[in-house]
Amino acid sequence: MKPTRHVLSLSGGKDSAALAIYMRDRIPNMEYIFSDTRKELPETYQYLESIEDYLGKRVHRLNADLGFDHWYDVYGGMIPSNHRRWCTKMLKLKPFEQHVGDDAVLNYVGLRADENRSGYISHKPNITPVYPFQEDGLRLPDIERILRDSGVGMPPYTKWGRSRSGCFFCFYQQKIEWVRLKETYPDLYEKAKGYEKPFEGSGNTFTWSERESLTELERPERMQAIKDEHERRRMAHERRGDHLTLAEVFARGDDEPEGDACLICTL
Structure with missing residues (x-):
């Protein structure tokens, strides 16, 4: 039987970045992935490089050959929206599920203890979400401290609003x-x-x-x-x-x- 895989998806946001930093020494065999839509802000790619430097490990890029424009054409030029979230399904969720396959996976999610929200994550039975920040009671000030102390800092796009x-x-x-x-x-x-x-x-x-x-x-x-x-x-x-x-x-x-x-x- 294959060992359970530990996977953390980075979005380029502060919470997943802080979680990667937080879990680095706790789960040495963690896999870090990023689903690239090819439509990210320049600062997002810059931020990922800073995270990689801290982790000492490469963040695996998914979607290397099928980006947003491909699926935009497939959907006939329909812009995604809150009610038509094909972008998340095709560019984030599907590549992630293909990457992990049928392996047993613990998927680490950066929801904080001071958040009360849900979202679009995988519901495949072999993928189990884990919420370390909620389990350990970490809130926004803790996330900001983790980023500050690591030297990674907040995402650079926050500087312009x-x-x-x-x-x-x-x-x-x-x-x-x-x-x-x-x-x-x-x-x-x-x-x-x-x-x-x-x-x-x-x-x-x-x-x-x-x-x-x-x-x-x-x-x-x-x-x-x-x-x-x-x-x-x-x-x-x-x-x-x-x-x-x-x-x-x-x-x-x-x-x-x-x-x-x-x-x-x-x-």
């Missing part, structure tokens, strides 16, 4: 994050706009951002309105004494799509 990992056009981005993407990577913003075209199955045009196209969102007056609203919310939290992190400020916004973000993409 992005709160989550995932594709640069992830539909879970808030309006303010689209504005920051436009300002920081105008070329990537233009590429994201290129996907917003009539869907051949119905003629309807799907958009990344809820209720408006990226062409509408990038109008100067609209971008300023989004910035003003974001600043108003931030100051309101500050006046109440809510000492929130960047991610927490975003999470309390009023333009977050319904449903839970995909754990395999964002942790």
Whole structure:
């Protein structure tokens, strides 16, 4: 009988990075994987290299030959959304399940003890999720400490206002994050706009951002309105004494799509 495999999926986010650091010496034979959609932010790849340096081990990249554009064509040009999460299924979950096959696997997930949410993870009977942070009572300050003490630090994309990992056009981005993407990577913003075209199955045009196209969102007056609203919310939290992190400020916004973000993409 094969021994049980220990697998930790990195997303490029702070929680999975901290978990990899936390588990490095506890599970020496841990496998680290990253499902590459080929649409990640440049900082995500940079962050993975920092994590690899700390671990002293290569993070195995999945999806080397089938990226987002392949499946976008397969689905007839339908942009994924909270209700059409084919991107998570085909680019994250399926490659992960193919990688582990039928082996018995413990899949380490970076949900913290201060989180009360679920998400999109594998339900194959041979894959058992494990939640070390919840089991050990680790909360957000602990994750920040782990990253700081290791020297890996927070994901570099947080410096310009992005709160989550995932594709640069992830539909879970808030309006303010689209504005920051436009300002920081105008070329990537233009590429994201290129996907917003009539869907051949119905003629309807799907958009990344809820209720408006990226062409509408990038109008100067609209971008300023989004910035003003974001600043108003931030100051309101500050006046109440809510000492929130960047991610927490975003999470309390009023333009977050319904449903839970995909754990395999964002942790």
